[in-house]
Amino acid sequence: MTVTAQELSGVPVDHRDGMRILWDVPVTMDDGNVLRADVFLPAADGAYPTLLSYGPYAKGLAFQEGYPSAWETMATQHPDVVEGSTNAYQNWEVVDPEKWTVHGYAIVRVDSRGCGRSPGFVDHFSRRETQDFHDCIEWAAAEPWSDGNVGLSGVSYFGMNQWLVAATQPPHLRAICVWEGASDFYRDASHHGGILSTFWQHWYDKQVKSVQYGLGERGPRHPVTGQLVCGDETLSDEELAANRIDFGAEVRAHPFIDDYHRDRTPDWDRITVPLLTAGNWGGQGLHLRGNVEGFLQAGSEQKWLEMHGLEHWTTYYMDYGREIQLQFFDHVLKGRDNGWAGRPAVQLQVRHLDDTYEERWEEAWPVPATRWTDLHLDLTARSLAAEPAAEPGSLSYDAMSAGVAFRTEPFAEATELTGPVAAELRVSTTAADADLFLTLRAIDPDGNHRSFVGAVDPHIPATQGWLRLSHRELDPERSTPYRPVHSHTAAADVVPGTTYDVQVELWPTSLVLPAGSRLELIVGGRDYADTSLPPITMSNFKNQMTGCGPFLHDDPEDRPESRFGGTVTLHAGAGSACLLRLPVVPRTT
Template identity: 60%
Template sequence: MLVEWDVPIEVDDGTVLRADVFRPEAEGRYPVILTYGPYAKGLSFQEGYPSAWEKMAADHPDAVAGSTNRYQNWEVVDPEKWVPDGYVCVRVDSRGAGRSPGVIDVFSPREVQDHVLCVEWAGEQEWSNGKVGLCGISYFAINQWLVASRRPAHLAAVCVWEGAADWYRDSTYHGGIRTTFWDHWYGMQVSSVQYGLGDAGPRNPNTGVNVCGDENLSEEERAANRVDLGASIREHPLDDGYHRDRSPDWDNVTVPVLSAGNWGGQGLHLRGNTHGYLRAASQEKWLEMHGDTHWSLFYADYGVSLQKRFFGHFLKNEDTGWKEQPPVQLQIRHVDSTFTLRHEEAWPIPRTRWTSLYLDAAHGSLTPEPPATPGSVGYDGMGDGVMFETPPLPADTEITGPLSAKLFVESSTADADLFLVVRVFSPDGTEVTFQGALDPNTPVAQGWLRASHRKLDDELSRPYQPYHTHDDPSPLVPGSVYELDVEILPTCLVVPEGYRIALAVRGRDYVHDGPATRLSNLRNQMTGCGPFVHDDPHNRPAEVFGGRITLHTGGDRPSRLLLPEIPR
């Protein structure tokens, strides 16, 4: 393997980005796997993300086998596993990060343009066969949707592994409620490796050079070279031009797509993969859904094999068997955290039996028929809310697909935030949670809605998947009852006989009863929702959202939960 460090890529405004290129020693033209992002290409996975590395190595030893792991980076491919198969791996430090100078403005049109130009540069090098694939996790997946929207000539395929798509709905405002994830992420993972840290930053273990450039800029100079991400998001509470500039143009996403999502990635690593699969205009597209931590399977044999079959077909014209790959590949989840591989022909699964369970306020139950007698139950608008449960299930029941709820709600104030959690309990009352993308105690499914954002897009909405415009909020009149359709993100679980399904309607984020945990790259402790919490007091002032919420059921207000039941 030949390694070229800090290769210059000059973009259209004269800025010189820096890339590391790993390529076969033999002369020839090879397909390219390219990544572009802000995590600093010279920062090793092991040093930058030690707790994530240790968990992956312990749980998936195949992920670190067969490699010296000298060139491992966070959320991108290991060149030692790709270059021997005839690929060139190109890693680019995004503008303002690592060894690339400039102003950091994540997912912005300027950054997307840089990424597009890097794709075209890679496709035109003497060692390139002209076909470039994008492959990476999270950040390196989100920006793939944006680059694909620009349709660069040399882009031949994308593998979007656990990447959000819609900047508003998937990333910054869940159901119209702001998440503070990006505020903390920016400080922990981006500004910590900003260009200009120089001698104060880490060093590349392979070359000994400064990971964050050779300039030693002051904190004031570095602050001037990065957009205040949290403030930018806070200033745009609706789905406006700021958010649309950072979201895909689905009609332009025509490149072959492998979209891989995580059942436990409810805050960031789930919705974009299923929606992206459905909405992309690509004629050749596949969906894969799995569990476990959001980085491990990407590096494990399972993920690498899947990625190589996909890229071998589209970048090398090899017979990898991909022509026979069904459109949908699902890891069906069981309550003991094991999975069963199954293929389907479409998403949602065509044979889905859409099953309504009706809320009964009088008994706190979920029933197959709406209660004949109207009822209501109240709760604190910023409290733990109320929960409705089924009786013990008479048979094993598989729930796989998107969910939704229709609720009839009134508030004593001008608004209300609804946090919906689908939960499962064993016969002894123990809640079933899972290792999610990040949080080890992730519930079965979650959904959110700010009541003033109840307006639906009639063209995009489906009964099982309401789609809100988030552009025309309408305050509530205290005491009036409103019909709200709430999107609950997709899930997959075979619920055994004797277990119970529950719907919690809350006024704040879900919290698991067990002890909190932490990852080294995250600021907040994880208590069930990982870092994807909604705790901005400016976005949720108590005088507006801390009123009394009344949930109506039965009669002419049949509140209900819609489940995607899969027949045996």
């Protein structure tokens, strides 16, 4: 093929808004299936480092059209997101090409197999999808507009699959930037503490089926090109169903870590490229744990962790996040001596009770100065105290109820909690099994619960954790006193009336409590819900936001009352461990 000024990668060049754009470029996979990609290039001819994303949300669906409530909130509250761009090419959870091509990058968006304009069978995070991603990286590196150096960038799904493909070690992959992307498909995403998350079924219905390849004329049109976003074929509902897995049923069918989950979780030792991983303090349920674990587990010698707040898409587009990414990629893809090499390993936006943040740098995670502090549950006083109760006691609650709460005394001085949180409990149940839902809340000096802007939900607690009693077995090689890791490979016996010692992982948090504040721990048997909130909905989620976002655990098949009902009893005192372990970081200001 002869390449001219009017054609690249086999398609015409469209000159728009200071970019050269290649629409719907064919990318042939090893099995002959042809995926479709859009490529955005700087105005000047040349070979550029490439930032690539691969995912199911349809490259032709405008952010503003597909996710209007999220876009409106972000654009209104953070005007730097929309400044300096026409915003005509904005796409959900991937970079704005107008803000990257000017810095000498080629931007590639690939519709994953079966989604958008790429035909094929939809099977999320599968080996087939990961192989496609691998082949797209190698395809891009060989194109005339690429200098052979490929980096990956994107939020959530576009981050989760980066862990997987990096472990396949594509020869031309040079770096990954995983923004709020889970890394352990079981523990971070599908089963929290062994309890099924119904998020994936609802997400599939709202965000994938709505842009599946084959919707054709029934789907949207590209706002710039007028192309059908979901392919030129219009298939029947039966044909569409035959071209996709039943994702909710697939996840439900694998209640333990098996080959299904292992295929969707990376081999950490094989991730060796430089990486930047960014998590969200308000991301309980999907957008937090995996970024921390990826930073800790990946075999890369060059790796950096950033932790922030706000909605999970917002910081990625703000100048704050974009400039961090640009400095990272300029260093690892262009070899620029821009100060990144001397950057500390961990950048934290430490959260305050009023939902403001202060920046701090650390050399490691958890924070090296952490003082691990145990607060003991007093079951009689329903308090959290520095010393265990002198006398043994017990406290019972309805096994599927909101549960019982325990509060500290007011803190005498400002206290910072930044890091992982854990609980040790002694529990029994009258039923065949029990689900433990732990919620940590902040109470201000006036006695009011203070919520925070979450990754998805606008009102979330300080942190949350979960554990199914039959999943209490620990992975001894990975567990620490402050971060228990459960094996989740088989169910342990639960004998009604028998008392069991369990450790519960609560996801990392960051919180500065002013003097006079308290902490409250809720131990219950269902998802946390802030009953004081008005009805809150978002355009891309089915459920109302009540403090857990869309990450609920309400599947009747997974949690039948016949198995999980009854009464749960907590036991403490006389040498029985019943405590909350907190990461207290000394304040220097």
